[in-house]
Amino acid sequence: MKSAPLNAHRSIDDIEIELFIAAVHQKYEYDFSRYAKASLKRRILSLTEAHKLAHISELIPLLLYDDDFISEILGYLSVQVSEMFRDPHVFKKLREIIVPMLATYPQINIWLAGCANGEEAYSLAILLKEEKLLERSNIYATDISHKALDIAREGIYSADNLECFERNYQLAGGSGAFSDYYVSKYNYIHLHPELKKNIFFTDHNLACDGVFCEANLVMCRNVMIYFDKELKNRCLSLFTDSLVPGGYLCIGTKEDISFTTAESHYKALTQHERLFQKRF
Amino acid sequence: MSEASLSVRAIVIGASAGAIETLIQLLQPLPSSYRVPIIIVCHLPASEGDNMLSIVLARHCQLQVKEACERETLCSGTIYIAPPSYHLLLEKDLTLALSLDDKVLCCRPSIDVLFMSAADALEEELLGILLTGANADGADGLVAIKQRGGQVFVQDPVTATVDVMPRAALMALKKSHLSADAVENTQGLTRRLLSQL
Numbered sequence: 001m002k003s004a005p006l007n008a009h010r011s012i013d014d015i016e017i018e019l020f021i022a023a024v025h026q027k028y029e030y031d032f033s034r035y036a037k038a039s040l041k042r043r044i045l046s047l048t049e050a051h052k053l054a055h056i057s058e059l060i061p062l063l064l065y066d067d068d069f070i071s072e073i074l075g076y077l078s079v080q081v082s083e084m085f086r087d088p089h090v091f092k093k094l095r096e097i098i099v100p101m102l103a104t105y106p107q108i109n110i111w112l113a114g115c116a117n118g119e120e121a122y123s124l125a126i127l128l129k130e131e132k133l134l135e136r137s138n139i140y141a142t143d144i145s146h147k148a149l150d151i152a153r154e155g156i157y158s159a160d161n162l163e164c165f166e167r168n169y170q171l172a173g174g175s176g177a178f179s180d181y182y183v184s185k186y187n188y189i190h191l192h193p194e195l196k197k198n199i200f201f202t203d204h205n206l207a208c209d210g211v212f213c214e215a216n217l218v219m220c221r222n223v224m225i226y227f228d229k230e231l232k233n234r235c236l237s238l239f240t241d242s243l244v245p246g247g248y249l250c251i252g253t254k255e256d257i258s259f260t261t262a263e264s265h266y267k268a269l270t271q272h273e274r275l276f277q278k279r280f
Numbered sequence: 281m282s283e284a285s286l287s288v289r290a291i292v293i294g295a296s297a298g299a300i301e302t303l304i305q306l307l308q309p310l311p312s313s314y315r316v317p318i319i320i321v322c323h324l325p326a327s328e329g330d331n332m333l334s335i336v337l338a339r340h341c342q343l344q345v346k347e348a349c350e351r352e353t354l355c356s357g358t359i360y361i362a363p364p365s366y367h368l369l370l371e372k373d374l375t376l377a378l379s380l381d382d383k384v385l386c387c388r389p390s391i392d393v394l395f396m397s398a399a400d401a402l403e404e405e406l407l408g409i410l411l412t413g414a415n416a417d418g419a420d421g422l423v424a425i426k427q428r429g430g431q432v433f434v435q436d437p438v439t440a441t442v443d444v445m446p447r448a449a450l451m452a453l454k455k456s457h458l459s460a461d462a463v464e465n466t467q468g469l470t471r472r473l474l475s476q477l
Contacts, residue, residue, distance in 0.1 A: 039367075080381075254378050
């Protein structure tokens with residue numbers, strides 16, 4: 001018997017990935033169809049390998065019949081490993097340029113979109129504390145992964161990266177010592193609970209949820225690099241809608257808003273740190 | 281060269297220890313009219329924000345050399361370098377993508393990550409080249425390129441500054457019952473690249 005003609009433009013992996021994404025979207029509100037494909041494929045393949053499955057499509061029954069599986073999927077497909085004061089020069093510029101402007105507001109709202117395990121939220125809290133602004137700040141740290149948000153709320157991190165955190169803290173212009181902000185136990189560092197008093201770790205999906213606060217500063221670093229152009233534009237317009245006139249936007253050092261629909265709403269403050277100000 | 285080489289739409293190159301001199305030798309002779317875009321992942325002990333490799337290569341090459349930006353579309357006559365600490369991937373629409381996903385074989389950028397994504401994107405229209413280096417990154421990537429019908433060149437380990445990486449790649453190809461399309465020193469590889477014009 002002659003075999004059926006194959007669709008030459010589709011690999012089996014591609015078909016399986018599309019079916020898996022569709023299944024996730026049909027069962028839940030999470031839509032990964034607008035994520036950049038190459039990275040997404042790697043992440044889905046590592047989830048497949050972690051479960052010792054031969055094929056991506058074997059994830060589908062797990063997804064459909066095990067209600068706990070989605071949190072693992074979100075963990076794999078979304079969470080970024082971060083570090084305290086990642087890209088310290090960015091925090092330094094935030095401290096030097098943005099913080100003095102934020103200080104002029106009676107209340108400061110900051111939206112940290114895609115906060116993953118929370119390192120950036122705590123870094124920001126430390127910075128604001130040192131600048132004596134934490135008490136009147138609200139940091140809304142959002143992510144789609146509940147698992148990541150749970151870790152973020154705990155504020156406990158492996159001490160393996162302590163050296164890096166300390167170096168970053170110094171380079172970021174820290175006015176004290178990083179060790180002022182944690183106690184260490186069993187190779188973990190436990191950040192002081194007072195740091196999270198003004199952080200609100202909240203579930204939010206950039207692909208479908210709307211604006212929820214009027215922000216003076218939006219930070220969203222290395223999140224949109226995983227999105228396609230359309231989803232990136234959606235995020236940027238959420239940020240633009242959320243920011244007060246003259247509010248600040250901070251994105252990843254390798255990201256850009258050129259050639260996006262948001263470009264005309266902002267002026268660049270520092271090119272290297274990717275700090276922008278929303279036009280009045 | 282075989283007829284297939286005419287359809288190469290991108291060249292991906294991986295290198296590690298000893299990379300800079302080797303890349304200069306390999307790429308310096310390519311004229312500014314060179315058609316095929318070249319994408320390089322190189323492990324350098326560079327701090328973030330440091331684009332030494334782009335600067336050094338740009339001084340020596342006739343082709344335009346730049347650090348890869350996210351969402352950038354490949355252009356001919358250009359050499360793209362993965363920014364330090366980011367994985368660099370090629371999408372099917374021939375745009376570049378960056379990622380901060382976990383290190384692969386302790387590396388970010390990872391040669392395997394670039395090679396595998398490019399193999400997916402371009403299949404038989406891809407050429408992969410693996411040069412000097414001290415670890416096994418790139419071996420799986422070269423196998424992936426071969427499996428998708430692309431071509432692979434490996435620097436002759438005897439001529440490599442550090443032979444671990446090219447040897448690991450040749451071994452991995454052999455294990456998968458595949459072989460490199462060329463195993464030569466940089467001059468030989470350059471001649472082959474020039475014939476892709």
